Amino acid sequence: MNVRNCRRCKRLFNYIVGPYYCPSCRAELEEEFQVVKKYVQDHNRADIRTVAEECNVDPSQIRQWVREERLVFSDDSLVGLNCEKCGKMIKSGRFCDECKKEMANTFSNAMNSVRHSPSNNAPASKDKTSPKMRFLDN
């Protein structure tokens, strides 16, 4: 048994998994989410503060939904979040496309310490190319 205080209404409840909200607050948050989502669809140039005021929802809650990629602002929207890595404006998630790509590359480079790049036009240093590879290139 894991009893917690709900982060929202401070009532005690039996905590199982996920955010620290009691079942009734979770249901209310879900309703709020639907309201916010609808509002953002209808007013896709509204910023987070306006949405928060109009929907009577905490701005940090809205940002959290955006971070979770549940709520997405349109491309021409004036708002967004900042990439957690480079600070660029993004519409959802935590990182911009470039940083996502960079992180994916860093990851795959780490995985491939042995070089077998498919790009033939890159003049890779000859001494790293095995004789077999050079033969195939010529």
Ligand SMILES: [Zn+2]
């Ligand atoms: Zn609650």
Ligand SMILES: [Zn+2]
């Ligand atoms: Zn970035």
